[in-house]
Amino acid sequence: MFTSSPSPGHSRLIRQLESIAALTADDRTQLATLPFRIAYVGQNHDIVRCGDKPTDCCLIVEGAACRYKMVASGRRQILSIHHPGDLPDLPSLHLERMDFGVAALAATKVAFIPHSAIRAMLQVSFTLDHVFRRREHIDASIFREWVANIGQRDAAMRVGHVFCEAYTRLHALGLDLGRAISLSMTQAEIGEATGMSPVHVNRVMHTLRNAHFISSRGKTHTILDWLGLQRASDFDPAYLHLRGEAQPAFN
């Protein structure tokens, strides 16, 4: 059988879904023929705005994005971090009005896929329907972990946990750089994700470096002691529900 090579966006999506469940050749074909429209979004710009009623889902192809909410004080809470292959506004398929915004953390390439195309695909394929549903549940699981992270852990663990999660997910997507990752977040943004002031994030980063858990050069962070960082950050990757083969193991 002849299959045309999928676009970068399609490949990312397939890789992402394969990190959580097995796909058949047929599933991959279905995914690879999804129609889309490409857009480029500059750093800090919105991809989807809170309150919108989207008719397409956005797929991150390159770059990084975050979900966020604004609160009364004018501060922003980052709700989750998204890498290539993610569909941050997938909830819009079942919740007409967006209750959060999606913003680019770096210059980002986005593919917009019509709701109708996704709906049609999920109606045809039981297995893809299941995989998408699983993806949605894993999203919820990550939120749960963040609630526990922000609610109960101290500053160093909170920040360490964010690094552990990012490393594990990027590794599962084949987007890690050996023992390093490129986390497209400023210290201020890490603060918005963990409920901390930027100043305190800075101090905690120094702690993590002094403990030889991490070393940083710009936005590239190298994990020097993966087991130690995981333990110190109370990180257990079970909540990511990845397929066994996809999980990192070194140190």
Add this chain to the structure above:
Amino acid sequence: MFTSSPSPGHSRLIRQLESIAALTADDRTQLATLPFRIAYVGQNHDIVRCGDKPTDCCLIVEGAACRYKMVASGRRQILSIHHPGDLPDLPSLHLERMDFGVAALAATKVAFIPHSAIRAMLQVSFTLDHVFRRREHIDASIFREWVANIGQRDAAMRVGHVFCEAYTRLHALGLDLGRAISLSMTQAEIGEATGMSPVHVNRVMHTLRNAHFISSRGKTHTILDWLGLQRASDFDPAYLHLRGEAQPAFN
């Protein structure tokens, strides 16, 4: 057409789903014929344990429950609060291993429904499949709001927000007591839900009473100033995605 009157558990489930989407008579019949097994769980006892691989979903029929996670320090984070009609371990349908626990906040009556029965029902009915999916997404939306609540708001807002959410949801289920609700949580548990110490919850409760937002007698809390409490707590019910008619409006 003859329809046998549904059990209390079935009624609760139907009412819960009707608070977020319209159901057809056929949907209601499907739901009302779901098989189940009743259990009674004492206060503070687990209904489902973290790490379990459930074969049934638990439906809260009477009482109250919470999802929770333990962290390394031995502290517990409450992740969400569940009222009659809720299915707190619905994720187990798509995520084999539980990444959180479910515990009874009060003496609670639970109905266990086999996964197989739910799966069969969702395969037959497109509309119920959509409603369940919507329910799952609303769950995720509530987690997002909790991340923002715990991450960015001060102690008084955090606690006030929990009351606003509980009141709105119980009202939508027809389980409010006029302007009052019975919240089956101790101050220590409110602390576990908001990332605060029990002592500070107590002080904040006094603040809320002194501001004439709430008055409390035991576990029954009366909302004295609904608009004021919402505004002071930065509460906007949009994230609950309720059907318009279901939302409370007074004061």
Add this chain to the structure above:
DNA sequence: CGTCTAATTGAAGCATCTCAACATGCGTGG
């Protein structure tokens, strides 16, 4: 009426925040 849990209050400590200044790096245009 005793027992246990939950709520309440006070006092001291500390994790984290805010404010403010300064350093560094980097993209851009001259």
Add this chain to the structure above:
DNA sequence: CCACGCATGTTGAGATGCTTCAATTAGACG
């Protein structure tokens, strides 16, 4: 290619919101 300007990172010092510990009171339940 260098110089400028802005965003980001760094550091210090003082303020504070919340925690912890500890003791007391009030309620619920048999």
